[in-house]
Amino acid sequence: MEWLPKGWTPKLVAVDIDGTLTDANKRLHVGAIEALRDLEAAGIPVVICTGNTRPIAYGLWRFIGLSGPLVCENGGVLWYPNGDVVLRAEGKEAEAACRWLALRLPGIDADGIATNTWRESEWCLKTGEDMEAIQAELSNSAWSHLTVLRTGFAIHVMDPCLSKGQGLAQVLKRLDIAPEDVLAVGDAPNDLSMFDLVGWSVAVGGAFPELEAVASVCSPEPHGATFPPLSEAILAAKKAEG
Numbered sequence: 696m697e698w699l700p701k702g703w704t705p706k707l708v709a710v711d712i713d714g715t716l717t718d719a720n721k722r723l724h725v726g727a728i729e730a731l732r733d734l735e736a737a738g739i740p741v742v743i744c745t746g747n748t749r750p751i752a753y754g755l756w757r758f759i760g761l762s763g764p765l766v767c768e769n770g771g772v773l774w775y776p777n778g779d780v781v782l783r784a785e786g787k788e789a790e791a792a793c794r795w796l797a798l799r800l801p802g803i804d805a806d807g808i809a810t811n812t813w814r815e816s817e818w819c820l821k822t823g824e825d826m827e828a829i830q831a832e833l834s835n836s837a838w839s840h841l842t843v844l845r846t847g848f849a850i851h852v853m854d855p856c857l858s859k860g861q862g863l864a865q866v867l868k869r870l871d872i873a874p875e876d877v878l879a880v881g882d883a884p885n886d887l888s889m890f891d892l893v894g895w896s897v898a899v900g901g902a903f904p905e906l907e908a909v910a911s912v913c914s915p916e917p918h919g920a921t922f923p924p925l926s927e928a929i930l931a932a933k934k935a936e937g
């Protein structure tokens with residue numbers, strides 16, 4: 696298995712959480728955590744790039760022991776270890792749009808999913824809601840500029856400028872690291888923009904076919920089991936570099 700291009704070592708590794716560090720049941724792969732620690736110990740920072748909220752990503756960052764910034768809410772929220780927070784969209788606006796929607800479409804639960812409590816740049820409705828009706832109402836409203844996107848666990852009402860790729864690009868600029876020097880690992884369509892941006896991309900085993908189609912390599916290992924051999928290959932490349 697050739698994990699990396701010959702003679703190339705990433706300067707930074709960007710990783711998704713759900714389905715990438717975890718299995719399909721959202722349980723973290725313990726070997727993946729150890730592999731990320733090995734990368735950090737070798738001076739390769741790990742940046743979590745997730746649709747999850749900042750408190751959830753921060754908890755992982757803290758307890759794994761990472762050093763890189765965080766890209767949360769699919770690029771809506773950036774967090775830096777010095778405490779700086781950049782909100783790339785206003786979640787209150789998306790919430791107001793959803794509360795208005797619930798008046799127009801009785802039966803919609805405007806409170807949405809539980810993690811809305813911590814959401815800062817978007818609002819998420821439950822995944823079973825009538826997405827076509829939501830889109831139709833919004834397109835004729837004061838919130839017609841917002842995008843409606845369904846993922847496996849929610850319907851996201853969000854600013855169309857939000858993507859993991861755009862969020863990661865902003866972080867890399869501040870770190871002064873070229874996107875070509877970055878390796879990204881993911882499993883789902885919300886990782887596509889991140890794969891477009893970086894120099895090398897790895898789709899974990901069990902990834903969505905549309906991500907596998909554009910990945911530089913597809914892991915033969917399922918989800919988080921990708922990380923031990925991938926990390927080993929990165930560390931070997933770094934050692935060979937001298």
Ligand SMILES: [Mg+2]
Nearest residue numbers: 711713714883
């Ligand atoms: Mg994922």
